[in-house]
Amino acid sequence: MRILLTNDDGYKAPGIQALYEQFRQHHEVIMVAPNGERSAVGHGITINEPLRMRQIRQDGESFIYAVDGKPADCVKLSLFDIYDTPPDLVISGINAGSNTGVNIHYSGTAGAAREAALNGLLALAVSIKIGSVMDFEGMAGYTETVAEKVLQKGLPRHTFLNINAPSGLIRSVKGVRLTCQTMENISTQFDKREDPRGRSYFWYGNMPPAGKMKISDDAAINEGFISITPLQCDITDYNVLKELEIDIGQF
Ligand code: MN
Numbered sequence: 018m019r020i021l022l023t024n025d026d027g028y029k030a031p032g033i034q035a036l037y038e039q040f041r042q043h044h045e046v047i048m049v050a051p052n053g054e055r056s057a058v059g060h061g062i063t064i065n066e067p068l069r070m071r072q073i074r075q076d077g078e079s080f081i082y083a084v085d086g087k088p089a090d091c092v093k094l095s096l097f098d099i100y101d102t103p104p105d106l107v108i109s110g111i112n113a114g115s116n117t118g119v120n121i122h123y124s125g126t127a128g129a130a131r132e133a134a135l136n137g138l139l140a141l142a143v144s145i146k147i148g149s150v151m152d153f154e155g156m157a158g159y160t161e162t163v164a165e166k167v168l169q170k171g172l173p174r175h176t177f178l179n180i181n182a183p184s185g186l187i188r189s190v191k192g193v194r195l196t197c198q199t200m201e202n203i204s205t206q207f208d209k210r211e212d213p214r215g216r217s218y219f220w221y222g223n224m225p226p227a228g229k230m231k232i233s234d235d236a237a238i239n240e241g242f243i244s245i246t247p248l249q250c251d252i253t254d255y256n257v258l259k260e261l262e263i264d265i266g267q268f
Contacts, residue, residue, distance in 0.1 A: 021104040021133070022048040023091045023265055024112060025055045025125025028073060028083045032111030032153045034144070039157035040108075040164075041079040041095055047104070049095040052083040056114070060128035063089045088129035094137060106164055107133035110143030111153050115181045117234040117244065118225075119198035127248070130177045134250050139167055140177035146238050148184020155187030159243065175250040183238045194237040196244045201228030202235050 020040050024033040028050035040046045051071070063086040074081040082099070084091045088109065092105050096103055109129040116124040132141035143160050147149045163180065172178070179198075183190060206222035228235055237244035 018105040018164075019045045020047070020164070021092070021095055021100075021107045022046060023050050023088055023095075023109050023129045025051065025058065025088045025108065025109075025129065026113055027051050027053045027055070030113065031151075032156075033112055035153035036108060036111060036143075036160060037079070037081070037155040039154070043161075044168075046079040046158075047095065047099060048079075048081040049084060049091045049099065049211055050082075051088060051091060052085050053082060055125050056112075057123045058087045058125040058128065059123050060089050060131055061125075062089050062093065063087060068094060070098065073118050088125040090131040092132040092136070093131050103136070103138055105139065107138050107140040108143060108160065108164065109133075109141070110180075111160070112142075112144035112155050113147065114144060115146040115235075115238055116142060116144040116179065116268060117181050117238065118202035118228070119197060120202065120247065121179060127179060129247070132181070132249055134175050134177040135237070137174055139168065139172055141180060142177065143180045143182075145182045146184045150185050150197055152182075152185065152187045156182050159187055160225060163203050163245070172247070173249075176247050177201050177250075179234070179244075179246045179248050181234055181238050181246075182242045183243070185241075187243075191241040192243070194232075194242045194244055196232055196234040196237050196246050197230075198246055199228050199230050199233035199235045201225070201230055201233070 068086045112126040121127045130140040130142035202225040204225045207219040234244040
């Protein structure tokens with residue numbers, strides 16, 4: 018199959034390189050990724066500057082391109098300028114650092130997968146929790162298993178999968194859990210420090226309290242499981258929409 022790889026850590030990052038080496042053994046792979054780190058840029062796109070795309074490598078049927086933009090730019094640009102017919106699957110990652118719960122909203126990894134889903138394509142966002150051992154090679158292998166299943170069975174239009182792994186060796190995980198996105202891991206913390214001239218500066222701290230929701234993405238990876246959460250692009254609250262339609266007189 019034809020696979021587009023992207024990420025928010027840049028084309029040189031070990032996570033996307035592991036996916037490239039894994040998938041190009043059996044598939045036609047094109048990597049279009051930022052030319053450097055773009056973590057936490059969410060689903061942002063570049064509208065006030067030109068975008069440039071540079072071919073870095075060719076390995077037979079597989080290519081690597083670097084873009085001086087954001088992850089969602091990479092997806093848009095590849096669909097516009099590289100593909101005559103869209104790829105069968107888009108994989109964003111493997112991100113160094115989990116993308117669970119509220120962090121999905123800040124994540125460039127998830128932003129790129131959402132951009133693919135908005136374009137009607139099958140898409141996966143893949144991340145590993147930060148730790149002393151982050152098994153990108155093992156996770157690339159598992160991602161291929163998921164990719165083959167998704168290509169076989171499909172997903173509802175505009176839905177994509179957000180996959181998170183715990184740190185440590187992938188062959189040692191306890192299993193796979195289907196989960197929902199927690200809303201409990203919002204971080205409000207900054208480190209407040211002082212620069213050499215006595216002025217304060219702030220550094221975002223990602224130290225959320227442990228959540229209580231047991232079926233969540235965060236709980237799964239904290240307990241040693243791989244988490245798979247289906248996410249949708251349409252963020253309308255249909256329950257409230259129904260209530261509003263009943264109470265429309267109030268407006
Ligand atoms: Mn990242």
